Amino acid sequence: xxxxxxxxTGWLDALIQGVLLGGLYALFAAGLSLMFGVMxxxxxxxxxxxxxxxxxxxxxxxxxGLDPFVAVLVALPVLFVIGFALQHVxxxxxxxxxLLPPLLxxxxxxxxxxxxxxxxxxxDSQRLRAGAIETASIPLGGGIAVGVVPLLTLxxxxxxxxxxxxxxxxxxxxxxxRATSDDLEVAQLMGIDHRRIFxxxxxxxxxVIAIAALYLxxxxxxxxxIGPARLLYAFEAVIIGGLxxxxxxxxxxxxxxxxxxxxxxxxxxxxxxAGHLAFLLVLVVRPRGLFPRALD
Amino acid sequence: xxxxxxxxxTAFYGDFQALYGIDTTLDAGETxxxxxxxxxxxxxxxxxxxxxxxxxxxxxxxxxQPIGARAAADIVKLGVALVPEGRRLFPSLTVEENLLIxxxxxxxxxxxxxxxxxxxxxxxxxxxxxxPPTLSGGQQQMAAIGRALMSNPRILLCDEISLGLAxxxxxxxxxxxxxxxxxxxxxxxxxxxxxxxxxxADRVYCFQEGRLSLEGRPAELTREQIHRAYFGS
Numbered sequence: 135x136x137x138x139x140x141x142x143t144g145w146l147d148a149l150i151q152g153v154l155l156g157g158l159y160a161l162f163a164a165g166l167s168l169m170f171g172v173m174x175x176x177x178x179x180x181x182x183x184x185x186x187x188x189x190x191x192x193x194x195x196x197x198x199g200l201d202p203f204v205a206v207l208v209a210l211p212v213l214f215v216i217g218f219a220l221q222h223v224x225x226x227x228x229x230x231x232x233l234l235p236p237l238l239x240x241x242x243x244x245x246x247x248x249x250x251x252x253x254x255x256x257x258d259s260q261r262l263r264a265g266a267i268e269t270a271s272i273p274l275g276g277g278i279a280v281g282v283v284p285l286l287t288l289x290x291x292x293x294x295x296x297x298x299x300x301x302x303x304x305x306x307x308x309x310x311x312r313a314t315s316d317d318l319e320v321a322q323l324m325g326i327d328h329r330r331i332f333x334x335x336x337x338x339x340x341x342v343i344a345i346a347a348l349y350l351x352x353x354x355x356x357x358x359x360i361g362p363a364r365l366l367y368a369f370e371a372v373i374i375g376g377l378x379x380x381x382x383x384x385x386x387x388x389x390x391x392x393x394x395x396x397x398x399x400x401x402x403x404x405x406x407x408a409g410h411l412a413f414l415l416v417l418v419v420r421p422r423g424l425f426p427r428a429l430d
Numbered sequence: 431x432x433x434x435x436x437x438x439x440t441a442f443y444g445d446f447q448a449l450y451g452i453d454t455t456l457d458a459g460e461t462x463x464x465x466x467x468x469x470x471x472x473x474x475x476x477x478x479x480x481x482x483x484x485x486x487x488x489x490x491x492x493x494x495q496p497i498g499a500r501a502a503a504d505i506v507k508l509g510v511a512l513v514p515e516g517r518r519l520f521p522s523l524t525v526e527e528n529l530l531i532x533x534x535x536x537x538x539x540x541x542x543x544x545x546x547x548x549x550x551x552x553x554x555x556x557x558x559x560x561x562p563p564t565l566s567g568g569q570q571q572m573a574a575i576g577r578a579l580m581s582n583p584r585i586l587l588c589d590e591i592s593l594g595l596a597x598x599x600x601x602x603x604x605x606x607x608x609x610x611x612x613x614x615x616x617x618x619x620x621x622x623x624x625x626x627x628x629x630x631a632d633r634v635y636c637f638q639e640g641r642l643s644l645e646g647r648p649a650e651l652t653r654e655q656i657h658r659a660y661f662g663s
Contacts, residue, residue: 309523309531316520322502323480323512324534325581427522 140277144399147278152395153388154280157288158353160387161346162364163371164294165339167383170372172311172335173221173229175236179243181365183340186247187213187347188356192260202262206348210341217340221333229332244361251358262351287349291387294342295380301338302380311335370413376423385424389416433458433616434479434510434585435491439498441471441478448474450640456585461607461617463627466637467660472620473515475637476587479618480512481505492585507536511583515590515620517574519562525573526558532580540582541613547576550606568599575603579610586610587618592626604630624656638662 162184169175177183190213195205224243228235270282302308314321314331321328350356350364367390375386390409397408416424434456441449449471456462464472477483479490481502490498492508500508511532519528529547548555551572557565562573571591578586592600600623607630611617621627627634628648636644636659644651644659 306530306534309527310534312522313520313531313534316522317518319482319502320514320518320520322482323506323514324531324577325503325506325536326531326534327501327503 143277146276148395148399149392150274150278150280151284152392154284154288154391155395156384156388156391157284157291158346158349158387159367159371159390160291160384161287161294161342161349162368163375163383163387164291164298164380165342165346166365166368167372167375167377167380168298168335168339168342171378172315173225173332174315175225175229176233176240178237178240178365179247179361180240180343180368181363182244182247182361183343184347184350184364185356185358185361186251187340187344188262188351189251189255189260189358191344191347191351192262195262202264202348202352205262206344209344213340213344214337217343218333218337220340221336222329225336226329226332244365248358248361255358257357257359259355259357260351261355262348264352268352283349283352287353290345290349291384294345295384298338298342298380307331307334367409370409373423374413374416376420376426378427379423379425382423382425389424431458432456433460433493434618435494436475436479437489437491439475439478439489440485441474441483443474448640449478452637452642454635454642454645456616456618458584459611459614459616460632461611461619461630462633462635463619463621463631464635464637465621465624465627465656465660466643468622469639470637471640472637473589474640476512476589476618476620479505480510480587482512506581506583509582509584510587511578511581511585512587513574513578513589513591515593517562517567517570519565519570519573519577521561521563523562524559525554525562525565528562528573529554529576529580532577533582536581542579542582544580547579550579550609551576566599567595568602571595571599571603572606575606575610583615585616585618587620589620590622591619592621592623600626624660636660 371386375382393412398405487496487499
């Protein structure tokens with residue numbers, strides 16, 4: 135039988151928890167990666183949209199008396215429509231040669247969402263309550279256990295990445311996503327209405343945002359102001375992984391999660407710093423990320 | 431019967447006027463060629479028809495219907511497909527995906543299917559899973575033409591399909607033209623290679639600095655006329 139000395143157990147535990155935490159960051163980042171991949175949109179409101187989605191799930195769960203896992207199923211179509219409409223009505227008007235308008239508009243959106251949520255829900259911390267599953271864990275032996283919710287987070291992240299890859303590389307709409315991203319003008323010559331394609335992409339991104347919000351709300355408290363920090367993690371995961379690759383985004387999330395838990399293992403104060411240092415290190419060593427798309 | 435007509439067609443890039451009052455017609459089943467020096471407005475003319483540059487509705491008419499103000503995505507659905515200058519295949523799509531996207535979101539109806547395009551350009555079947563940047567220039571041009579054919583156009587607009595290709599490859603590509611025309615497709619070619627242009631055209635238009643400088647049937651035009659229309663006097 136394998137016997138682990140306590141020191142080794144601690145490190146192994148940090149590695150496992152880091153990978154699981156990476157699943158959460160990958161979920162934060164997947165929607166951002168999708169938006170950038172299709173419409174070259176840098177969405178500064180991404181973190182706030184995740185928080186907004188968490189509140190939508192919260193309301194659905196409380197009003198309808200649903201478990202968060204069921205409430206998210208109710209929220210998914212609602213958020214798809216919100217995403218579609220947001221892109222169609224607002225963001226499509228900002229996209230063009232100039233990179234500044236979408237940045238300014240999504241920055242403004244971020245402020246509006248934060249203050250809107252504060253107005254409606256106050257600054258109180260909230261949480262999605264899922265009952266016994268929140269604290270359930272699976273012992274792996276040797277004093278190491280994995281929480282069921284963190285494990286589900288990682289599995290969901292992998293499922294989201296597999297789903298996005300299937301959509302992108304196995305369906306006609308995925309072909310249209312890639313074609314539009316490659317060459318907007320020629321895509322129109324093919325009969326592709328790029329405004330509609332962008333709106334569908336944003337709808338799908340919002341579905342991913344809803345899934346990220348579910349785990350955000352179950353794993354920790356949230357309040358209307360925590361969006362920008364999630365945005366930062368999402369950005370770092372996307373950049374570490376390399377723009378335009380969904381698997382890279384998953385890897386980027388895991389690198390970030392690992393760096394944070396390993397940093398925390400060395401000194402609890404180093405958790406956040408270690409994540410940012412890992413990000414900077416990747417930028418220095420591989421400026422295009424770990425898995426950049428071959429053609430760019 | 432007139433299929434496509436431009437009347438007093440103008441085009442602007444910002445403040446710069448690229449076309450001045452161009453009047454042309456294209457009859458059903460006809461092939462016309464637009465010749466002219468660099469910057470004469472030939473590509474702009476095709477872009478204006480394809481809807482990439484929009485103007486007054488009645489400056490372009492298809493079957494008598496004004497389409498000058500319609501978006502490019504609508505115009506291809508009306509049966510006008512453009513093979514853009516420089517091929518412009520989608521690099522992140524395979525060759526076959528590039529062909530398939532030619533009829534995106536529409537039910538294919540007409541002679542051109544994936545199999546027909548592969549029969550026209552057999553090399554594309556061999557390279558169907560390849561990424562476009564790995565293809566030779568000639569193969570890329572074939573894929574770009576095939577992609578446009580997949581929309582089963584009534585009018586095929588081709589922008590400089592011989593550009594940068596070896597003469598033997600150009601001959602290869604032009605040898606596909608009769609088969610395309612045999613399906614009743616009308617063709618508008620923009621071509622710098624005057625000899626090639628004269629060979630395939632029913633009628634020729636020459637542009638000079640955004641203006642129409644000459645039109646006529648190849649057999650009726652003299653060398654001097656063309657030289658003057660092309661370079662100015």
